[in-house]
Amino acid sequence: MAxxxxxxxxxxxxxxxxxxxxxxxxxxxxxxxxxxxxxxEALDYMFCRAGYAARRGGTPAVVLLDIKLPKVxxxxxLAALKGSPETRQVPVVMLTSSREETDLMRSYELGVxxxxxxxxxxxxxxxxIQDLGVFWAVLNEPPPRSVxxxxxxxxxxx
Numbered sequence: 001m002a003x004x005x006x007x008x009x010x011x012x013x014x015x016x017x018x019x020x021x022x023x024x025x026x027x028x029x030x031x032x033x034x035x036x037x038x039x040x041e042a043l044d045y046m047f048c049r050a051g052y053a054a055r056r057g058g059t060p061a062v063v064l065l066d067i068k069l070p071k072v073x074x075x076x077x078l079a080a081l082k083g084s085p086e087t088r089q090v091p092v093v094m095l096t097s098s099r100e101e102t103d104l105m106r107s108y109e110l111g112v113x114x115x116x117x118x119x120x121x122x123x124x125x126x127x128x129i130q131d132l133g134v135f136w137a138v139l140n141e142p143p144p145r146s147v148x149x150x151x152x153x154x155x156x157x158x
Contacts (some may be wrong), residue, residue, distance in 0.1 A: 001138060002029050004031045004070055005060050005131065006031055006032040006033065006060045007029070007032070007033045007034070007060055007061055007062040008036065008045060008063045008064070009024075009033055009034065009035050010035050010036050010037075010039065010041075010042040010043065010064065010066055011035065011064070011066050011069075011095075012037050012038060013066070014045060016118065017035065017130070018062070018103060019122070020060040021033060021035070022126070023125070023129035023130045024130070024133045026126070026130060027130045028115055031061055031133075033061070036073055037070075038069050038070040039070070039071050039076060039077045040072045042063070042065070042069075042077050043072060043077060043080055046081060046085075047084075056115065058085075059087060059089075059090045062091045062092070062107055062132075063064075063081065063091070063092045064092070064095045064132065065093065065095065065097050066094075067098050067107075068097070074094060075106055075107065075110065076078060077083065078111070078112055079110050082110055082111035082112075085113065088111070091113040091114075092111075092112050092113055093112070093113060093114045094112050094114070094117075095116050095118060095129075096115075096118060096130070097117070097118050098117070107131025107145050116121060116128060116132065
């Protein structure tokens with residue numbers, strides 16, 4: 001069996017973090033859930049920098065990303081991930097309380113894979129997280145490993 005990729009959860013709200021972790025646990029996913037609390041830490045994790053420099057490389061199965069984050073906001077994190085050949089194919093789901101149309105539009109312009117507004121009710125929130133976890137960590141078929149990021153045109157020989 002292949003190694004399971006972790007789920008990266010980028011969330012600064014203690015309440016939303018607790019509920020999200022409980023819902024993912026109830027889904028009985030075997031994937032490790034890595035939690036970071038701000039956008040800068042998310043980028044450090046993804047690019048193996050700072051406190052994550054010794055982290056074994058590899059990308060998560062999915063990044064669950066809040067928009068309103070300290071240090072570096074979620075849209076900036078999304079832009080960095082989708083702008084890098086090493087991380088552009090990692091599925092990113094905006095999981096946010098924001099109902100602002102500009103956040104939705106900008107997220108899709110930057111390449112988000114899904115935009116989910118956190119339901120207000122406990123049960124709805126819990127069910128939404130369970131469904132997200134199962135879909136992205138189990139059901140979604142990622143690109144084959146043989147697909148490598150494009151690095152630009154090859155020089156012509158001649």
